[in-house]
Amino acid sequence: MTGAFRHVVPGRNYEDGMASVYAEFARRRGWLKPDGVLTSGAYDALKGRARQWAGEDRTKRAHLNQQPGRPGEPGGHS
Structure with missing residues (x-):
């Protein structure tokens, strides 16, 4: 099954x-x-944030240092 991903996703990121x-x-x-x-509204809001987030270049370190939290927790989204 991983073969379908192996050819289009670099490295072992297909897992x-x-x-x-x-x-x-x-x-x-x-x-x-x-x-x-x-x-539906929460999903649309999530898509909007994800699209904006994905549109910005980030280093691996910057990505890993982000700790968004869970909704209702410090750093989380409501």
């Missing part, structure tokens, strides 16, 4: 993509139940 594929497979079969789901 996260595989986790996403397996999670979706498990969710569709009812084996994986989410603790909660985003509302």
Whole structure:
């Protein structure tokens, strides 16, 4: 299964993509139940922040030093 990612994703970074594929497979079969789901508005807000964040160049160190937190926690988003 990783072969599909191996040819389009450099290095060994395709493993996260595989986790996403397996999670979706498990969710569709009812084996994986989410603790909660985003509302349409929350999802749109997340997409907007992600698009903006992804549009800026960052070094690996800057990326790893970011600790966004969880919603409701210091550094998290509500």
